[in-house]
Amino acid sequence: MKFLVSFLLLTSFIYSAGAQLYSPSEFLGYEAGEDFTPHHRVTDYVRHVAETASNVILVEYGHTYEGRVLQYLILSSADNLANLENIRTANLQLTGLLEGTPTEDIPALVWLSYNVHGNESVSTEAALEVIHTLASGTDPDVSAWLENTVVIIDPCLNPDGRDRYVHFYHRTRGRHPNVVEEAREHAEPWPGGRTNHYYFDLNRDWAWGTQMETRQRLQHYNRWMPHVHVDFHEQSVNSPYYFAPAAVPYHKYITPWQRELQDLMGANHARYFDQEGWLFFTSQVFDLFYPGYGDTWPMFNGAIGMTYEQAGSGRAGLGIITAEGDTLTLADRIEHHYTTSLSTIEVAANERDRIIDQFTQYFHNSAAEPTGAHAAYLVRRAGQEDQVHTISNHLDLLGITYGFAVAAGKENGFAYHTRGREELQVERGDLVVPVAQPKGVLTRVLFEPEPELEDSLTYDITAWALPYVYGVEAYALDREVTWETIAPVPAASAHPSEPVAYIAEWKSFEDARLLADLLQRGVKVRYAEVPFEINQQSYDEGTLIMTRGGAGAAFDSLVIQSARRTKQQVDAVTSTRVTEGVDFGSGDVVFIRAPRVAIVAGTSISAYGLGELWHFFDEQLEYSATLVDSDDFADLPLRRYDVIILPSGSYSDILDERRLEEVRDWIREGGRLIALERAAAFLADKDGFGLKSKPDDADGADSLDTEIQPYADRDRHEITQDIPGAIFRTELDTTHPLAFGYPRDYFTLKVNPRAFSWLEDGWNVGVLKENSLVAGFAGTQALEPLEQSLILGMESIGRGEVIYFADNPIFRGFYYHGRLLLANAVFLAGQRSVATF
Structure with missing residues (x-):
């Protein structure tokens, strides 16, 4: 056995001689594909392998919110494992993240990540089979690959979500699986197993680290900096397998070599799939643009990042009949992921020399020959000390180098808040993030004012520049300024002995x-x-x-x-x-008055929206809030609460005419209702509420033009009416308590084209005016209705208030800029007229 005692003591091994290595089926008691394995049994098997095989090291790197173990296995040849710490050190030296020059050649580092989405549950089952194959040493080809590779396998990135799915399936299946699609074992209840404990999509969190699973994983990823990373997923039961190369748009900083190796990987996978007659597709749907994914984030860290998608997901169970009349089984799904896993290792082993050479060149170019228009990014420190501290913590997590300006001086650059070039006064202590650094590519990706989008048909948001995310005064500088790593320490304030x-x-x-x-x-x-x-x-x-x-x-x-x-x-x-x-x-x-807060939860509520609020109160604000199931909301004693928050969702059943009138009565008595996104849209145009949907200005000519659009252009026409995720300048009334703590401009992240008219009898605290698009893609037909529209408003009803958020101020938990707006709505707005229920 070889078990990790300390990460920095990777060469300290404990050996167990003569023990038998069991296959997953021998250890678990069922064949691959006959059942789903709960996480505690996954952990048991992984520990068995580590205790038995001579070419395996186990690293337990953390725990989930619900206390489940996070772990990965390191598998390679005996010689590589004996030299593992030297390999890790040499690789970091290649990146420039560690000083020194490697004195020996190293193998390719391949990191395989399974089951980031909990209900895409085949991934962990496939991981167990891959682990056994690599650990058993019975296949000479595999043993040869391990001479040229170190393989890191994380069998389950999201144990909480996966166990939610596995337990659901075990509770609902009969003695034999039912493959008919309407069987209840194919219909997960809300919120499903895709997300983690707080209902966050961990595959959108790589660049942000809002969740503890992500933060713990990134710390270890940065200690290794692998050359190849694969993120294993599932998709619709009727979709053939997807593997690299990815779809456009590719981010402009993805290199020709990264594209080439994707092609090589795809060609090898295709060879195996063709031999078996398995359908697959490439170069569609899954692009490489948004930096928060398990393929793009590794790409921007020098690796070859790839997503593999198997048909199945939460609907598939142990077997399901597809639209073509075939039965898709769990065993099929395991075999496909197993095949691409080994094929990936094979290509990495065969292309080791080029992988290492190109990886080295990537980081050399990033530090010594960076591209782009800007040499550094500067965030003003004075008056933004808290924001600078939070940004610094974020950069630390990502491994990005930064410092603080040594001296004052004049510089030129792009101002994010005005979106124009300015001469600016640099002050001592301002945060400086240089572009010329090992993680310079990732730095540019996260700070560039507006990413270049080669194709508007993209899978996710299209704007995320950190100065907008954090709402700070910041500049992209023409040249790097002198900086030091230690921030100036402010003088401590002296407190009198008996202040009043x-x-x-x-x-x-x-x-x-x-x-x-x-x-x-x-x-x-x-x-x-x-x-x-x-x-x-x-x-x-x-x-x-x-x-x-x-x-x-x-x-x-x-x-x-x-x-x-x-x-x-x-x-x-x-x-x-x-x-x-x-x-x-x-x-x-x-x-x-300390508000008593309730948040509506349940089947018709957006699990993401609810989770973001739950996480906001639990982990970010650390203030008590009660989650009330929507099925119980009809009987909720409203007077027990001062503030009720409606996350985005469908409210036609929750707030029927009778209950809506009761809520209005509660507001009249002094209650405060906060409605976000689709909840605000539900209240719009209702009797007794002042919010109105903004009419669409499209005329008959537009409608006729829509009717004669070519079928082949349908997706492109639809995107002209949509906003997949762009940043807009919002003008705030900073004299209103909802906007306290903000400058005049707030940068809202819009992920839909929904528009509301300004309130006729209320406070239009945040509004869009003309030419408000700042960064990202927005369809041409979606822009016009947004002009003169409401983003944040409050109206009084009797002694209470309704607060409307058109957009999500805490999107995915990373949009720091909006957190104070939500806190203002909870704590400050409406306190003059608050009731004492």
């Missing part, structure tokens, strides 16, 4: 985390609706104020503990007399 109040600015989401912590500690907090000055310090709207009166003896310790826990600054004052603005007892200083 504490003050905290409201400029970032981290300030909202401070407020959430204070409220849950029972500290009384107010916010200022107008600017003020005290102790020669100016404070903006939204500033938090905590006064000693009636707070008790623990007041100071509670405030200081909260500030330390959230790492936020609070300023102590010995007098509440202001020199400008309003005093703390003014009606413009509003008491914040």
Whole structure:
């Protein structure tokens, strides 16, 4: 046995002689394809292999939110494993991420990732078969491949989602599988097993690391930096197998060699598939543009990244009849993924020399000969300290080098907020991200103002520049400025021994985390609706104020503990007399009642939208919220809650006419309803609500033009009416509590063309005007209705409010820029008229 004791001690092995290596069927008690294997049994088998085989190392690299083990196996020849730490070190030296020059040739590093989508459940079953084949040493061809490769296999990236599916299937199948498609074993209940615990799609999270599974995996990926990475998936039961090469659009930074090796891989796979008479397709549907996937993210880290898609997914079960009348079995699905797995290793072994040469050249070019119009990216630090800290943590996770400007000076570059060239004043301490670095390609991909899209028919969002994601003042510089790795340390503020109040600015989401912590500690907090000055310090709207009166003896310790826990600054004052603005007892200083929050969940709600809210309150804001199943919402005592959030979803059954009137009564009494995306669309045009859908301005000529579109152009015509994911400039009313903490411009990420008219009787807090598209693709016919449309609004109904979000402010959990908007809706907006239920 060889078992990893410490990642840095990969050469410390424990040997077990004479033990028998069992195949998966021998160990588990059923043949491949006869059943789905729960994760704890997957773990058992993987440990058995590690304890028995002489050419395997097991790494347990973390746990999921539900406590399941995350692990990968390293398989290679005995000589390679004996030299494994040297191989890993040499490879990092090739990238420039580790100093030094390799002194020996290394094998190709192949990383195979299975089951990132939990209900695409064949992947883990196939992984077990691949692991046994590589570990058994019985096939001389495979043994020869392992001389030239080190293979890393993660058998299940999403154990929580996969077990959700496996347990569902085990509960619903009979003694024998039913292959008829309408059998209940082919109809997963909401939310399905695709996602992780918080209903996040982990295959969109590679570039962002919002989920703990992703963060733990990226740490190990960056320690290895593989040369080939494959992401195994499933698709519709009626779709033939898909493998590389990928579809256009290809991102412009994907190299000719990366394209060529995809072709070589595809040709080898095709050879095996043709021998068996298996159908497949290539170069369609699955493109290489959005950087958050398990194929694109490795591509932008120098590897050859590929997605393989097998027919099946959650509907297939152990067998299902396809549209052609054939029966697709789990055994079939295993065999196909097994074949492409071994074919990938074969090509990597045969092309080892070229793979290593091109990998080395990739990183040399990235660090020494970077391409592109910009030499560095700069984020202003002053006034954005929290955002800069959060961006720095993100860059650390991705392995991107950055620093802080050493000295002030004049530079020229592109300003993200104005989308024009400017001369700017660099200040000491500004965040600097150089392009000339080992991960320079990934840096450019994430920072470039607008990615070049060679084809508008793409699979995902088309804009993601980090300055817009984080909502920061930032510039793409013409030349690199001198930087250092240590950030300037701000002077610590001295607190008087007995302050009468504490003050905290409201400029970032981290300030909202401070407020959430204070409220849950029972500290009384107010916010200022107008600017003020005290102790020669100016404070903006939204500033938090905590006064000693009636707070008790623990007041100071509670405030200081909260500030330390959230790492936020609070300023102590010995007098509440202001020199400008309003005093703390003014009606413009509003008491914040800790809101009791409910979120509607259930079968007609978007699992993604709900999961993002659940994760927002649980992991990001750390404030208590109650998830209420939609089936129980009809009986929910509304007066128990101050704020009810409707995630995007279908509400015709949840909010029938009677229940909707009861919700309106609750609002009139002082409740606050927050409706996002399709929930807002449901309320639009309803009696008693002021939100109106914006009419489509298409005329008869447009309709006629639609009717005579060629059939072959149908997809391209449809995209002219859609917005798959683009960033728009939103003008905010910064005097309204919903927009406190923001500059005038907010950059919203739109993923649909839905448009609402401005409120006639309410507050149009965030609106789109003319020429508001900033980055990404938006169909020409979708743009016109968006002009003069509402993005964020609030209307009063009686003593309460309804807040409308046209777009998702916390999209996929990574859109930091919108988090404070949602916090404002929860904590600040409507506090003047809040009821005491």
